[in-house]
Every structure is written in structure tokens, then in C-alpha cells.
Amino acid sequence: MNFDYSKHNVGNIDRMIRLIVGGLLILVAFLGSSWVALAALIGAVLIGTAYFRFCPSYTLFDFSSNKEVPL
Template sequence: MNFDLTKHNVGSTDRLIRAVAGAVLILSTFLGGHWVGGLIGAVLLVTAYFRFCPAYGLFDFSSN
């Protein structure tokens, strides 16, 4: 279990996928989707921005 926020564990392809999926989920919330989708989209955008995923840290996984 590694929660060192200074070490990135999200790679560039994973980061791009997270950012696009997060933006789509947030946009779908404004177009009539459920607020939970917007929340998940915000989490995806934050993990893409910081390049750190707590779930990856929990399982010592890195896509970097």
C-alpha cells in the first residue's frame, strides 16, 4: 500500500482516458443525467490532473 502523492501512478494514456471520460460524465449530468455521474466524472478529472489514483496506490499498481 503506497499513498505517496509525489509519485505518479497514472500514465499518459490512462490520464487521457480519465480526462475524456470525466468530461463526458460531467457534461451528461448537465444534459439530464444523474448527479452521481457528475461526481464520478469529477473524481476522474481530479485523478487525471494529479496523476495519482488512490485505488492504484492501494494495490501497488501503476500505469505510468
């Protein structure tokens, strides 16, 4: 198991889904619910993994949604 951050394992569709869901979770946290801290934390993680295009849990399971052909 090697966490190589330079190898992207999050594809474009997965990235957009993470950005939308992460943004919605952070919005819910600002609107105030009983799970404010947890929603904000999960939203921040989703946005972070979308930004860096790397998901550590995908590496654990040797999975990639990135279908780009490497050069």
C-alpha cells in the same frame, strides 16, 4: 500502504482516457439524466485523478500505468 502523492501512478494514456470519460460524464450530468449527481461525482473524481496523476486505488493494489523512467 503509503499514499505518496509525489509519486505519479497514472500514465499519459490512462490520463487522457480519464479526462475524456470524466468530461463526458460531467456533460451527461448537465444534460440531465436520472443519474445526474452520480455521473457528476464520478466525472469529477476521474478529472481530479488525471490532473494530479495519482490514483489512490492504484496504490491499494500496487499498480501503476506510469511507464516513465524515474530520475
